[in-house]
Amino acid sequence: MAIEFETLGMPYNRAVPLGLEVDSWVLLEGLIPKQSKGFHVNFAYGQFRGADIPLKFELQFKRTPPASARSILSLNSFANQWGKEIRMETHLQQGQRFKLRFIVTSRGYKIMENSILLSEFEHRLSPKAVRFLEMDGEIKLEKVAFSWERNRETRNPRFGEG
Secondary structure, three states, X not given: OOOOOOOEOOOEEEEOOOOOOOOOEEEEEEEOOOOOOEEEEEEEOOOOOOOOEEEEEEEEEEEEOOOEEEEEEEEEEEOXXXXXXXXXXXXXXXXXXXXXXXXXXXXXXXXXXXOEEEEEEEOOOOHHHXXXXXXXXXXXXXXXXXXXXXXXXXXXXXXXXX
């Protein structure tokens, strides 16, 4: 019996009305198709050209002989211009399921993949002003979750409820 997963369309955009706080996290789960050239995730202040981006996570697959693909992770931020890009090879591969968790710490972001520390990125801009999560690329996104969704009632109380 095959398990069918719902996929969320690309590009994917979601509001983050309260921003990100220390100890909050964002979870992304899905599948990287075998022919994927890559995908990116932006934590952005706005949905307009030139909006500040405290964290851009971009994964690219580069074909190198003999028919193997290297996965290159780049991390960066944008505040009127792009900052110094951090690049590294990673173990993420085409055709692989993934579970990425972006954890906000007082110093920066910890990026975990299936409980393995993939990378860290120091804050260049405040995560509190993040208002949108944006994703695009060749990926089958199946789940997006925020840490506060488990306690929605305490984080976003409704009027008249006590």
